[in-house]
Amino acid sequence: MSVAAKLKELNVALPPVTAPVANYVPAVIAGNLLYISGQLPLRDGQMTKGHLGAEVTIEQGYEAAKTCALNIVAQAAAALGGDLERVVRCVRLGGFISCTPEFVDHPKIVNGASDFIVSVFGDKGRHARTSIGVSSLPLGAAVEVEALFEIKP
Amino acid sequence: MSVAAKLKELNVALPPVTAPVANYVPAVIAGNLLYISGQLPLRDGQMTKGHLGAEVTIEQGYEAAKTCALNIVAQAAAALGGDLERVVRCVRLGGFISCTPEFVDHPKIVNGASDFIVSVFGDKGRHARTSIGVSSLPLGAAVEVEALFEIKP
Amino acid sequence: MSVAAKLKELNVALPPVTAPVANYVPAVIAGNLLYISGQLPLRDGQMTKGHLGAEVTIEQGYEAAKTCALNIVAQAAAALGGDLERVVRCVRLGGFISCTPEFVDHPKIVNGASDFIVSVFGDKGRHARTSIGVSSLPLGAAVEVEALFEIKP
Numbered sequence: 001m002s003v004a005a006k007l008k009e010l011n012v013a014l015p016p017v018t019a020p021v022a023n024y025v026p027a028v029i030a031g032n033l034l035y036i037s038g039q040l041p042l043r044d045g046q047m048t049k050g051h052l053g054a055e056v057t058i059e060q061g062y063e064a065a066k067t068c069a070l071n072i073v074a075q076a077a078a079a080l081g082g083d084l085e086r087v088v089r090c091v092r093l094g095g096f097i098s099c100t101p102e103f104v105d106h107p108k109i110v111n112g113a114s115d116f117i118v119s120v121f122g123d124k125g126r127h128a129r130t131s132i133g134v135s136s137l138p139l140g141a142a143v144e145v146e147a148l149f150e151i152k153p
Numbered sequence: 154m155s156v157a158a159k160l161k162e163l164n165v166a167l168p169p170v171t172a173p174v175a176n177y178v179p180a181v182i183a184g185n186l187l188y189i190s191g192q193l194p195l196r197d198g199q200m201t202k203g204h205l206g207a208e209v210t211i212e213q214g215y216e217a218a219k220t221c222a223l224n225i226v227a228q229a230a231a232a233l234g235g236d237l238e239r240v241v242r243c244v245r246l247g248g249f250i251s252c253t254p255e256f257v258d259h260p261k262i263v264n265g266a267s268d269f270i271v272s273v274f275g276d277k278g279r280h281a282r283t284s285i286g287v288s289s290l291p292l293g294a295a296v297e298v299e300a301l302f303e304i305k306p
Numbered sequence: 307m308s309v310a311a312k313l314k315e316l317n318v319a320l321p322p323v324t325a326p327v328a329n330y331v332p333a334v335i336a337g338n339l340l341y342i343s344g345q346l347p348l349r350d351g352q353m354t355k356g357h358l359g360a361e362v363t364i365e366q367g368y369e370a371a372k373t374c375a376l377n378i379v380a381q382a383a384a385a386l387g388g389d390l391e392r393v394v395r396c397v398r399l400g401g402f403i404s405c406t407p408e409f410v411d412h413p414k415i416v417n418g419a420s421d422f423i424v425s426v427f428g429d430k431g432r433h434a435r436t437s438i439g440v441s442s443l444p445l446g447a448a449v450e451v452e453a454l455f456e457i458k459p
Contacts, residue, residue: 022413023420024435030397030456031338032184037398038436051407091183092190096438098407099289101204101251106291107175114176129177130191130299132249133289136405136439138412146436150183185337244336245343252442254357254404259444260328267329282330283344283452285402286442303336 003084006120007073014074015043027079029151032088034079036147038096039071040138049140052133053100056142058108065095065112068145072113073120076149088150089124090117095131096144106131113145156237159273160226167227168196180232182304185241187232189300191249192224193291202293205286206253209295211261218248218265221298225266226273229302241303242277243270248284249297259284266298309390312426313379320380321349333385335457338394340385342453344402345377346444355446358439359406362448364414371401371418374451378419379426382455394456395430396423401437402450412437419451 007014020026020037028035041048041064048064050056056064073084080086095110097103110131118125127147137144160167173179173190181188194201194217201217203209209217226237233239248263250256263284271278280300290297313320326332332343347354347370354370356362362370379390386392401416403409416437424431433453443450 022417023424025432028395028397028434030395035398035434037434089181089183091181092188101288103289104293111175118176126178128181128188128190130247131291132287132297134438135288135407135441136409138437140410144438242334242336244334245341254441256442257446264328271329279331281334281341281343284444285440285450288441
């Protein structure tokens with residue numbers, strides 16, 4: 001099944017992408033690699049803020065990571081001229097969890113991103129991953145996820 | 154000297170690798186690059202937990218980073234069908250230290266991983282590196298290390 | 307305009323690079339990719355230390371990130387035999403901010419690095435970026451920045 005058909009089956013509408021307000025870009029292609037800038041859990045103008053282990057629950061964190069992944073797919077689509085069939089593989093996700101020093105359930109949170117990527121890309125979505133807990137994230141976000149894809153040049 | 158011979162000389166037995174329990178994989182090959190997921194200081198079912206600057210000493214942190222690197226080499230071997238001679242270069246290590254805000258000795262910890270990689274791969278093991286201190290890591294780990302290798306495709 | 311001419315116009319003198327004291331190197335080339343190790347805000351033997359949101363101001367953080375980027379360019383130049391014209395693109399910056407859990411202005415800090423890279427490389431300097439807040443950095447640094455460049459092999 002094509003990625004486009006899969007998105008339709010999953011009833012996923014890619015959100016509009018917005019340009020960063022600073023001197024950087026959301027995506028860069030170098031040869032057969034597509035780097036996506038760290039994406040925040042921002043959807044319809046709302047963002048999941050706070051720290052896991054404090055005011056943000058595991059369920060909210062999982063959903064936030066999923067939203068980051070949705071924004072990653074939207075940025076990838078924009079960078080590839082709308083053609084997600086050019087994705088050969090999701091190579092790596094980096095998952096950053098804003099959390100307390102006592103928090104230990106990082107994998108449960110980043111799974112929200114991993115599960116979404118695999119649901120969209122199937123076997124081509126199975127990636128390497130690094131998850132860490134951080135003291136804080138831009139704008140107070142609870143989660144941030146970056147991605148690397150292999151693409152057909 | 155081959156990497157296999159070097160491991161023997163160092164009396165290093167690669168531990169068995171285990172599949173992640175989530176929707177990601179321990180290693181992905183993209184062209185001539187091999188990405189290894191963040192590895193934890195897990196050995197024989199035991200993991201070094203806690204924060205540097207608090208209950209974990211520099212020596213324990215160094216050993217924990219070395220264990221992460223051992224797991225990296227084991228994952229690389231598994232991804233390469235057991236043939237570590239395909240490694241052209243260790244390109245980069247990312248070292249993540251669970252620590253207090255006052256901790257400043259990150260390099261001494263991540264050296265445990267760097268020293269091990271260089272002991273195994275020699276000049277081919279000399280890598281770029283980024284070390285940071287984080288609020289917490291998956292399952293309460295004290296250290297996490299990810300890696301990137303250049304390989305013969 | 308060449309990068310060399312641009313550096314002259316900006317009145318930027320690249321600082322001398324120093325070898326890391328551990329078993330890693332400041333830069334590794336793999337094919338058409340140049341990885342630069344995490345650089346600290348070290349200049350003329352002085353380093354910006356502390357945490358954003360506490361004793362380090364936004365302005366000091368911005369300048370610290372700029373200094374990290376200056377050191378990145380110096381390391382890139384050294385790795386390329388002095389020939390920065392071999393840079394095809396700055397692909398990605400990773401910005402790490404030592405900060406309090408309440409800090410939210412990470413983008414304002416990492417802009418110090420992004421603005422500098424774009425000022426030096428122009429459109430070729432427009433990169434993907436991930437910014438996170440960390441509990442602490444090596445030697446107590448306030449900011450650390452790593453980089454990836456695409457180069458002519």
